[in-house]
Amino acid sequence: MERIGVGLIGTGFMGKCHAMAYGAVRAVYGDVPVIDRVALCDVEAGHAAKSASAWGFARSTTDWRDLLADPSIDLISITSPNGLHREMAVAALEAGKHVWCEKPMALTMADAQAMTDAAARSGKGTALGYAYLQNPALQEARRLIAEGAIGTPFDFRGSVDEDYMADPALPWSWRLKAKEAGLGTLGDLTVHLISLARTLMGEIASLTAMVDTVHVERPLPQGGTAQVENDDIAHALVRFASGARGTMTSSRIAHGRKNGLRVEVHGSKGMLWLDNERMNELNLYIAEGPPESRGFRRILSGPLHGDYARLCPAPGHGLGFNELKVIELAELVKAIRGEPSRSIGFAEGLKIEATIHAFARSAETGLWVKTG
């Protein structure tokens, strides 16, 4: 029986997500290999052991290079801080492992490029954590656009807003330091928006952006304050290669938004929009039928949409965020098997990274820049 041995680095939010996905994917899909949870790595030994036991991993370690040396491991999950992605991913690929890495790829374009080069050299499967792309409602939106249901898409409105840094009194942390965390909202949130924009609208050709730190300093635990070194807010006007246009707004200081990733596509025959805070809904307007009965339709996700049926046969029952990671893993398995896949591999991820760095570049000069 086909088998994939997996090693997991990291035991935070995303580490647990990956672990749950590994435990679920074969039950959900049936036709994927047995997932053998070989080993889990965390810097703290006791925590590593406890997580390994709870999450069904056979052993634990505090040295991530152990996982690379283990021949029974085929796939490495990297859910460590972003600054470690490059070293780990390149080493894993060079050790002949497939890699499932959380986003953003890395702190710099150079690092992201190095990861992409390593992936190309290795020929191994890679996937980045753009789980929202796997949402059946989003997949249905993509299908509708591809089939021409809303005609030619010519305008895109996207926003991604959360409030995890909204309170100005939240203390300073390493996540606000450029060298350790890289970009702020751009790396944490805007990348998701770009991934959706590219999926629905195609390549972004150019943009002009405005990137700001609003809460410029934050209190230190020991008293006093420290400078915030990365961005709170990032807005842009964009032009797509198709000739379409649009806007993107992002904020990590948007009070009240918990997972406010919203996209809206205007086409010549209709419009559609989605909001991640209601991730099981797709809103669709098509300019046909009796004019007096036209309106936006709220379509509840169901087994006719994307991979929903693999998780649930009943419409309207709703999928959750964790289940998107299961679909993401199933797509990576396809990539590993050499099958067509919706995975966002490193080559595709590099284009997303290039776009957030284009935001930053444009914001410095106030000029339109190419994203490529």
Added chain:
Amino acid sequence: MERIGVGLIGTGFMGKCHAMAYGAVRAVYGDVPVIDRVALCDVEAGHAAKSASAWGFARSTTDWRDLLADPSIDLISITSPNGLHREMAVAALEAGKHVWCEKPMALTMADAQAMTDAAARSGKGTALGYAYLQNPALQEARRLIAEGAIGTPFDFRGSVDEDYMADPALPWSWRLKAKEAGLGTLGDLTVHLISLARTLMGEIASLTAMVDTVHVERPLPQGGTAQVENDDIAHALVRFASGARGTMTSSRIAHGRKNGLRVEVHGSKGMLWLDNERMNELNLYIAEGPPESRGFRRILSGPLHGDYARLCPAPGHGLGFNELKVIELAELVKAIRGEPSRSIGFAEGLKIEATIHAFARSAETGLWVKTG
């Protein structure tokens, strides 16, 4: 290390749900025993084997009594047709197994009573599939009511509507036959509504109901039509033991509703409502603060609500239906361990069954009836 051996009967929608919950619960909660998926039963051998392999069960069988005879199995999942629940559940309990059984309990009150008696005699843990009760948004509603946030609750409005039988051209099937399927909407849907009503409002004392079959016959596959023998629609006025009152409506022929379970509680200081089609939202109005700023608050589920944090640390990311079954299983594990639990055991389930049978009784006479 603590361990629970499980056997699963049935491989349909709910069978897969139970299987996924078994695979996930320890990863989610950490502090539950290892779940050992011992054996799975389906009447068709090939299907049983394939499901066992995909869902991580060590072996499969076509004889459910095999599971009862296996000393390594502690807990039996019953997800077979409702008409089989009694025989299986009683036998499992008598074999010293804990039982996780889907709702409704049984076709008749006598069967439900027999199951309840068997559970009492055995002293084993039992849980019925009232997963919506485990929704963190619902748990938060319950907490708010218990804390008096909306004052004394005096009025309840509940509805449960789906459209799986809405098309009058849908063919006749055994599910529409009283002897094989028992009650219709009452058994499939109204029981959920009653479970929520009891959780939020307490015991139902009496009711007057209206129960109807609207699409009285349905086409047979071979031509001709057959009578529909159970209810499409069930509405009632109810009085709670607390003195509160309310209404309940249910329909399996409600076009457009996919999981339309909606409850609304009116209190002396405020109101709250929830709708399962947006299961990660709780709507709350409290009559305090500046009058000009009062309004219903849409609260997104997050780690401060119910067991949400066990599944996800990020608010607004959303849980799915399948994850409610994981929480349900965690509650059953608590019951098995003798800890306080929100499980709906057979004794509690019997009260729900009594209520739907009270609906049926009242509908025949047009009189108010006691539900006890």
Added chain:
Amino acid sequence: MERIGVGLIGTGFMGKCHAMAYGAVRAVYGDVPVIDRVALCDVEAGHAAKSASAWGFARSTTDWRDLLADPSIDLISITSPNGLHREMAVAALEAGKHVWCEKPMALTMADAQAMTDAAARSGKGTALGYAYLQNPALQEARRLIAEGAIGTPFDFRGSVDEDYMADPALPWSWRLKAKEAGLGTLGDLTVHLISLARTLMGEIASLTAMVDTVHVERPLPQGGTAQVENDDIAHALVRFASGARGTMTSSRIAHGRKNGLRVEVHGSKGMLWLDNERMNELNLYIAEGPPESRGFRRILSGPLHGDYARLCPAPGHGLGFNELKVIELAELVKAIRGEPSRSIGFAEGLKIEATIHAFARSAETGLWVKTG
């Protein structure tokens, strides 16, 4: 040029509504007669004079019988307390005037019957203040049902909830005294719900109801408390003459609801619902077209719906409550001219009154009663 002379009794909320409608109706419709605002009556002379001046009435009086004696007045608006409706309406009709009277008709069935008899004897036009029926979104719903867009309507869910008495600390007033105010929620709110139910579903044949006073006493301004003598809450199961069924709920103590009149009609091909708090929207689901694209459509009111175009040529711009009274008046003018009209005349209003009294009767016995 055709002309209608009008006299207005009362200067409260509804008095001002009538006055504004008189001032607007010809500008809105063009093809209605000139409305000549002849005289206005209020018990307090100064207030009457001031209101007459502001609202464009030529003169004022403190004696409502003055209006009846004035031959230049053709139409009397009655917006006085409900207990005065009978005397005023009967006298006005006997004086040969048309009558526009606010709802509910009267305190008792006998009074309502007397008014209806007087109207029949006089042959004059009568209209009751059921303005919500004139909402273009509701008119469109009615049209869709009549055209069969949702198939055969078989289930109705209606509720009407406001919170004007929700605070238990609100003081006692004459409106809570049976002899002076008549029924409570039934007369204030339930009548509206019944008017919509009848418009969309036809005659109500029978019902069983539950009518309660929840806040049984209220503080007196001078200290102490007094008994509340009429109903806070009224719920019912209903059967329509068509064979359809449904539920109705009403409350004047529903925190958070400001104009919560909501109706939902389930049909064999689809469903529609409306909520007065979003009165410019109609929600429609039709079970046709690609199953994966089905959902409730939110249709914004526009010039294709009802009389909307008379008030505004632009869709989505929204009408307000006051404008429904303008449409109501235009319908009364049609009735006066002997044209087909959607006015709720006294004969139709009597059936609504009979229904609320059937609620009260049923609530006393707990039995199903006929509404006729």
Added chain:
Amino acid sequence: MERIGVGLIGTGFMGKCHAMAYGAVRAVYGDVPVIDRVALCDVEAGHAAKSASAWGFARSTTDWRDLLADPSIDLISITSPNGLHREMAVAALEAGKHVWCEKPMALTMADAQAMTDAAARSGKGTALGYAYLQNPALQEARRLIAEGAIGTPFDFRGSVDEDYMADPALPWSWRLKAKEAGLGTLGDLTVHLISLARTLMGEIASLTAMVDTVHVERPLPQGGTAQVENDDIAHALVRFASGARGTMTSSRIAHGRKNGLRVEVHGSKGMLWLDNERMNELNLYIAEGPPESRGFRRILSGPLHGDYARLCPAPGHGLGFNELKVIELAELVKAIRGEPSRSIGFAEGLKIEATIHAFARSAETGLWVKTG
């Protein structure tokens, strides 16, 4: 008794709106002068006469200069095509009349400047048709921001979308010709968005914009096609004088949007947003109180908000678009009387015009421009 004589130019959508407002304002407010509808002008004599009769004007004319010569007229309404605004407004002001003119002011900045100069020289009251500013929900939003309820506002998201030109098959008309109609979406829609942005956020300091014609040619009635000469879409990044920032998007080709004017203000303590398609609602999030109960509050307009109470004493009953024009007129009356007023006079309107021209300028160069 105080009196204002009025003359109305134009009988289209806005002409009728002004007429209805003249008929209603004194009934609504009580304390405004008697409005004497002296004369109405339309180029077609029969239509002028008919409209005058229906709308309550004493006489009609086909020559707008007649109105200027009439000493009994104090106030002129200009609702003619935009290209005529300058000539009419300047002449009216020079004739000593107050002016109520629809937006946009004029086709060019030079014309708008000339109008503003004439207004300044005359000392007369002027008001432009920015009725959405008078919406009580918007007034409440403004009040909340001014009081600091959401802290320091630092981010603005605005969009204004309609679909009146969305169908690419809609025929070419003079409204698409630059010389006759001026700007497209910028003049029709974006001006409204700017008026709201300025009201909520203060002066716009600079912007960078993207302005496009998407449907570049449209069919001619006689066959063939003609070029569209003005803009379909206009998007911008903006910086406010306060240091806040934001985005603005506009489209007249946005399928499904009927009155999609939406603004969102992010502050350091909370957020609020409004959507004109639900103009009687204000959505407010304040980061205070128990974290588990935080959420966006949907506040229904009521008598505690703005001028709502003048039109209706009952919350949730809803105002309509036409009633905003009544409030707009009441504000102009205040300006005429020399009282503090929320009217958007010509001087303020000129700043709005300057902003849309800044959009156009920036779009040509791709550079940030100052709006002043």
